[in-house]
Amino acid sequence: MTVEVPYRPLPVNQSNVRYAHGPDSSAQQGVPAGETIEFDWRESHAYPGTSRRFWVHLPAQYDPTKPAALIVFQDGKLYLDPAGEVRGGTVLDNLIHHGKIPVTIGLFVDPGTFEGAESPKNRNAEYDAFDDRYVNFLLEEIIPQVTDRYSITEDPELWGIGGGSSGGNCAFTAAWFRPDKFRRVIGCLSSFAQMPGGNPYPELIPRVPRKPLRIFLQAGHRDLHWNEPERNWLANNLQVAAALAEAGYDFRLVLGDGGHSPNHGGTLVPDALRWLWRPADSH
Numbered sequence: 001m002t003v004e005v006p007y008r009p010l011p012v013n014q015s016n017v018r019y020a021h022g023p024d025s026s027a028q029q030g031v032p033a034g035e036t037i038e039f040d041w042r043e044s045h046a047y048p049g050t051s052r053r054f055w056v057h058l059p060a061q062y063d064p065t066k067p068a069a070l071i072v073f074q075d076g077k078l079y080l081d082p083a084g085e086v087r088g089g090t091v092l093d094n095l096i097h098h099g100k101i102p103v104t105i106g107l108f109v110d111p112g113t114f115e116g117a118e119s120p121k122n123r124n125a126e127y128d129a130f131d132d133r134y135v136n137f138l139l140e141e142i143i144p145q146v147t148d149r150y151s152i153t154e155d156p157e158l159w160g161i162g163g164g165s166s167g168g169n170c171a172f173t174a175a176w177f178r179p180d181k182f183r184r185v186i187g188c189l190s191s192f193a194q195m196p197g198g199n200p201y202p203e204l205i206p207r208v209p210r211k212p213l214r215i216f217l218q219a220g221h222r223d224l225h226w227n228e229p230e231r232n233w234l235a236n237n238l239q240v241a242a243a244l245a246e247a248g249y250d251f252r253l254v255l256g257d258g259g260h261s262p263n264h265g266g267t268l269v270p271d272a273l274r275w276l277w278r279p280a281d282s283h
Contacts, residue, residue, distance in 0.1 A: 015222045017257035024094045024270035025087050031097045032060035034106075036080065036089055039145065046137035050112030050122050055080055056146055057089040057106035059096045067151045069104040069158035071184075071273070072138060074127060074167030076108030078262070085266030086164075095270060101277045102158065107146055109138070127166035128195050135174035139181060156212075160276055162186030164265050169195065172215070172240075176201075179211045184276040188218040188265025192236040193225070199236050205243035215251040216272040217241055218265045220258050233260070 011017050027033070035058045042051040055076055062068055071092070073079040079086045088106055095101045111123035126134050146152065153159075161171040161182045168187030175182040192199040219237035220226075226234040241253040252275060256264040 011257060014257040015259055019256065019258070019264045019267045021087075021267050022270060024091055025267065027082070027090055028094055028097075031093055034059040034062075034089060034093050041142065041145075044112065044137065044141060046133055046141060047112045047122060047126065049114055051115060052110045052112045053077070054107065054109040054142060056150070057092060057108065058150065059092060059103055059105070061096055061103045062105065062150070063103070064151045066103070067153035069102045069160070069277070070107060070143075070146075070152050071104055071160040071162065072107045072109060072143075072171075072182075073161075074109060074111070074163035074170050075123075075165075076110045079163070080106075080108045085262040086269055087266070088269065091270050091273065095273055100270075100274050104158075104160075105146070105150060105152060107143070109142060124166055124194075127163075127170035128191055130173060130195055130197065130200055132177040134170060135178045135182070138174065139178065156181050156183045158184075158277075160184030160186065160273075162188075162216075162269075162272070164188035164190075164262050165260070166191040166194075168217075168265075172201075175213055175215075176211065179213055183213055185213060185215040186269070186272045186276070187215070188262065188268070189220055189223055189233065189260060190217065190237055190240070191233065192240055193231045193233045199239070202236075202239040202243045205240070205249075206247045210247055210249060213249060213251075214276055215244060215249060216268075216275055217244075217251065217253045218268055218272075219253065219255050220260065220264060221255065222257065222259045224260050 037056045079088045113120045159182050163171045168190030172187045175185045223233040225232045244251040
């Protein structure tokens with residue numbers, strides 16, 4: 001079926017652009033709201049000394065006799081905020097109610113902090129590292145607290161992970177190392193350019209057997225250092241996308257205007273979720 005896209009003039013200024021949210025990003029009349037439950041975690045073995053909060057968004061359609069899909073978002077509070085750019089809980093409520101995605105439990109996880117430390121944030125150490133430490137932290141410390149309480153499918157085709165900036169990089173790396181668990185990825189303005197030791201993916205992706213991943217990427221024309229030879233966030237995202245294309249991955253890249261802001265990626269989250277969970281034979 002051909003989809004006709006309405007004409008919209010391109011802005012002349014590529015920096016001062018803001019994208020409007022669609023109807024799936026706002027509470028809709030007749031759509032039941034899910035329940036959001038907050039948790040604290042202060043006993044991390046992977047990141048000793050850190051504390052963090054995480055939230056479980058339980059959709060109104062959840063039935064404990066029918067295991068639900070799972071989507072994990074980094075920077076949980078930011079991604080859950082109903083007045084923010086992403087509005088994750090609201091989006092899940094709308095898409096599930098209208099049958100656009102399966103019944104899905106949302107897990108929104110904040111990065112760790114060190115209480116009382118001069119540099120309290122552990123976000124970059126967790127999110128930008130090229131290793132399996134963070135994904136195993138999720139699988140061994142956080143997700144068991146969810147699966148102990150709620151019924152979640154073990155099918156990795158129904159497990160997604162996403163985020164923006166360093167959180168997008170984190171989501172990609174998590175699925176890269178553990179495709180046996182996570183096979184659906186959302187990465188918005190991902191911070192590949194600031195990975196310690198450099199971005200390994202453009203060279204790595206074509207060299208290893210293709211992993212069973214479906215990946216939605218968003219990049220911005222005016223992202224950080226967009227016209228510079230070093231630490232160029234736009235270029236690094238394009239290089240990762242090109243490597244995925246050449247390696248035959250099931251991926252989608254959406255390129256927009258504006259700077260390093262969660263706005264564009266946030267407005268795309270409903271479309272990203274629909275695309276990630278589309279039927280296997282739909283391209």
